[in-house]
Amino acid sequence: MCITKLTTAYVFLLLVGVAILVVISIALNAATLGVINKRFDEIKNENGQTTSKTTVSAGPITTSTTRPPISFNLVDSIRIEDLMNHLNELQRIANNTGNTRAIGTRGFTETVNYIYNYLANNASGLKVFREPLSVQNFTIKGNPILISSINDMNKTYTYSTNLARSDFTYVNYSASIDLTKFNLIIVPNYGCDKLDWQNVAGRAALVVVGGTCTNAEKSELANIYNASALLYYNHGLTTTSLAPVIVRLRQANKLPALFLSYAIGQELVNAANLSNVSIWLDVQRENYSSFTIENVCADTIDGNINETIIVGGHSDSVPAGPGINDNGSGTAAILVLATNLARLYQSGNYTKYRYRVRFCWWAAEEIGLVGAIHHVQQAQSPFASSDCRLQDYLINLNYDMLGSPNYMLGIYNGSSAKPDTPSQAINGSIRITEVFRNWFNGKNLPWDYTDFSGRSDYGPFLAAGVVAGGLFSGADETKTSEQRTRYEEKLGQGQGGLVGAILDPCYHRACDTTDNINQLGYEKMVQAAAYMLEFLGQKDDLMTWLYPNGRPKPRLPDEYFPNSDYFRNIDI
Numbered sequence: 282m283c284i285t286k287l288t289t290a291y292v293f294l295l296l297v298g299v300a301i302l303v304v305i306s307i308a309l310n311a312a313t314l315g316v317i318n319k320r321f322d323e324i325k326n327e328n329g330q331t332t333s334k335t336t337v338s339a340g341p342i343t344t345s346t347t348r349p350p351i352s353f354n355l356v357d358s359i360r361i362e363d364l365m366n367h368l369n370e371l372q373r374i375a376n377n378t379g380n381t382r383a384i385g386t387r388g389f390t391e392t393v394n395y396i397y398n399y400l401a402n403n404a405s406g407l408k409v410f411r412e413p414l415s416v417q418n419f420t421i422k423g424n425p426i427l428i429s430s431i432n433d434m435n436k437t438y439t440y441s442t443n444l445a446r447s448d449f450t451y452v453n454y455s456a457s458i459d460l461t462k463f464n465l466i467i468v469p470n471y472g473c474d475k476l477d478w479q480n481v482a483g484r485a486a487l488v489v490v491g492g493t494c495t496n497a498e499k500s501e502l503a504n505i506y507n508a509s510a511l512l513y514y515n516h517g518l519t520t521t522s523l524a525p526v527i528v529r530l531r532q533a534n535k536l537p538a539l540f541l542s543y544a545i546g547q548e549l550v551n552a553a554n555l556s557n558v559s560i561w562l563d564v565q566r567e568n569y570s571s572f573t574i575e576n577v578c579a580d581t582i583d584g585n586i587n588e589t590i591i592v593g594g595h596s597d598s599v600p601a602g603p604g605i606n607d608n609g610s611g612t613a614a615i616l617v618l619a620t621n622l623a624r625l626y627q628s629g630n631y632t633k634y635r636y637r638v639r640f641c642w643w644a645a646e647e648i649g650l651v652g653a654i655h656h657v658q659q660a661q662s663p664f665a666s667s668d669c670r671l672q673d674y675l676i677n678l679n680y681d682m683l684g685s686p687n688y689m690l691g692i693y694n695g696s697s698a699k700p701d702t703p704s705q706a707i708n709g710s711i712r713i714t715e716v717f718r719n720w721f722n723g724k725n726l727p728w729d730y731t732d733f734s735g736r737s738d739y740g741p742f743l744a745a746g747v748v749a750g751g752l753f754s755g756a757d758e759t760k761t762s763e764q765r766t767r768y769e770e771k772l773g774q775g776q777g778g779l780v781g782a783i784l785d786p787c788y789h790r791a792c793d794t795t796d797n798i799n800q801l802g803y804e805k806m807v808q809a810a811a812y813m814l815e816f817l818g819q820k821d822d823l824m825t826w827l828y829p830n831g832r833p834k835p836r837l838p839d840e841y842f843p844n845s846d847y848f849r850n851i852d853i
């Protein structure tokens with residue numbers, strides 16, 4: 282079901298709840314930010330500059346008003362003050378709920394309620410709805426068992442919740458298995474290539490973490506090539522990558538899996554090179570319970586629902602921090618776009634688009650694009666409601682991380698879609714890239730191409746054959762000197778950022794706060810997003826422009842596998 286109605290009583294309770302939270306959090310807010318500021322100042326580059334100096338203030342931030350100035354186009358309605366007001370609210374929520382807005386926490390629930398209530402109260406003319414979905418919990422039951430048998434000598438490995446003292450640990454979304462013996466096979470290289478998995482059928486496959494693929498992608502290959510069990514081990518390249526690490530596979534994983542320390546992994550690799558090695562495994566998980574989370578969407582009432590433009594971004598953070606850049610920045614951007622478009626529509630001075638615009642805030646991106654995948658799967662069901670059909674979606678614009686402190690003005694490169702992307706979606710995606718590029722050039726702004734491999738919520742739309750595009754200001758990529766020079770030339774002295782520093786030093790960390798936003802770059806990115814929406818909205822024949830060679834009915838393949846950064850544990 283695409284549309285869920287909220288009762289008035291529920292709205293009232295939420296409003297009361299939010300009001301109480303606002304009062305409680307005022308005191309906490311100042312203290313917490315002070316600590317984080319101090320911490321941020323400690324991130325220094327070789328010249329002794331701090332990364333926080335790359336954050337350029339766009340003047341004093343007012344908190345009194347969110348109404349845009351009178352303007353008759355969407356780009357001119359974008360003001361950094363409105364964006365920062367939303368980010369301050371998201372920060373306030375996180376401050377009050379354990380410094381995270383991850384799914385399964387109160388911080389996430391309050392984020393969703395904030396989005397819903399803000400739209401309901403400030404964007405009259407939009408139809409707002411929630412889309413519930415359930416997420417499975419994973420809890421290990423008892424202690425998993427790992428025993429090796431090398432030349433008939435058995436060795437039992439140590440399990441401890443203290444990872445530094447443990448030989449191995451469990452893997453989230455491992456399947457259960459009663460004590461069973463398997464022959465061990467070593468997966469060559471990093472296990473990122475199909476060829477690496479040719480001989481794993483019926484065996485326990487041991488693979489080192491790292492390489493160009495994620496742990497979840499390795500488990501996908503292990504599943505495809507019929508391994509019976511999967512053992513990861515740490516790569517040992519640094520002193521912090523010796524112990525086992527708790528990682529997460531996708532919910533649909535069917536294999537029992539464990540994660541071994543570097544030492545145990547290496548011991549088994551060495552033994553397997555000389556003789557046959559077997560391992561015994563036992564993993565038990567609690568009965569699967571689940572909890573409900575929600576996507577939120579808001580539709581323009583005007584516009585042809587059979588030709589819908591989707592503008593989306595994720596609403597959840599990782600457990601490690603408040604996620605103000607990732608993805609408070611996208612969340613706030615879409616809130617401002619939605620609200621300002623609704624106001625322009627109501628002003629009477631703005632030509633309404635021929636197309637419906639659906640703004641969406643996806644849940645659970647950080648555990649593998651779960652909210653967006655759910656939406657796509659629902660929308661392609663033969664039972665999808667008539668106002669929620671995948672075939673009506675012309676394009677998905679995605680905004681995930683727009684305010685990185687050492688930013689780039691990154692454009693998804695439509696030319697670099699994965700080879701298995703449906704060809705119908707390529708032409709339009711390249712055109713979207715060009716429109717962004719032309720806008721940045723026209724404004725004499727620098728820009729960079731960025732990854733378009735499906736690593737955020739546009740992934741399932743693109744894989745289904747829906748044109749996609751978006752912007753990205755950078756995560757753990759490093760700024761090059763060429764980039765800095767180019768940005769300095771366009772933006773002025775001192776605005777090029779820090780060479781050799783990553784674009785968001787607080788990516789997936791506790792310090793991803795409102796101090797982790799470059800307001801200059803952020804505002805430009807949201808203006809570009811506004812331009813794109815208006816450009817598409819004012820096109821006469823968007824369908825033909827996006828799909829010049831026609832458009833088969835989009836469909837997400839059954840074997841679709843999310844490509845998500847979450848699975849690439851940044852500590853290993």
Ligand SMILES: [Zn+2]
Nearest residue numbers: 607608681682
């Ligand atoms: Zn993100």
